[in-house]
Amino acid sequence: MxxxxxxxxxxxxxxxxxxxxxxxxxxxxxxxxxxxxxxxxxxxxxxPPARPTFEVKVEREGQAGNMTELSVEFELEWDENDSEGESGSGQLEIE
Structure with a gap:
């Protein structure tokens, strides 16, 4: 879909x-x-369920020599039909 x-x-x-x-x-x-x-x-x-998937993504957009844009995205994801959520693959640390 x-x-x-x-x-x-x-x-x-x-x-x-x-x-x-x-x-x-x-x-x-x-x-x-x-x-x-x-x-x-x-x-x-x-x-959100008790354990959604938590994704953090940092992106740089633009072309070499031109102004670039940085972004950070914090995203929660889960299957609408699954109230349990899935376990993640690693420990995120923010310093």
Whole structure:
């Protein structure tokens, strides 16, 4: 099945604003609650399983000699029909 975008939001924010947002997501996950994302009139509610797959990806986009863009993506993945989730392949550390 092709990818279907259920929600998308992109905005310039300060580091402090981003940290607060990520902290709120982390607290919601830690408490075992569903996560509701809202932007304007769009919203989506997700209820990740106890052990979703957690992916961290850093990318560099652009061509040599031109301005490049760096990005870091934090992604939770799980099968909609599998409430158990899968175990990961390694310990992530953030320093």
């Amino acid at each position: 092709p990818e279907e975008v259920l929600f998308n939001s992109e905005s310039d924010q300060s580091r402090e604003e981003i940290a607060t947002y990520l902290r709120n997501v982390a607290d919601t996950l830690e408490n075992g609650n569903a996560i509701t994302l809202k932007a304007g009139s769009e919203s989506v509610t997700l209820n």
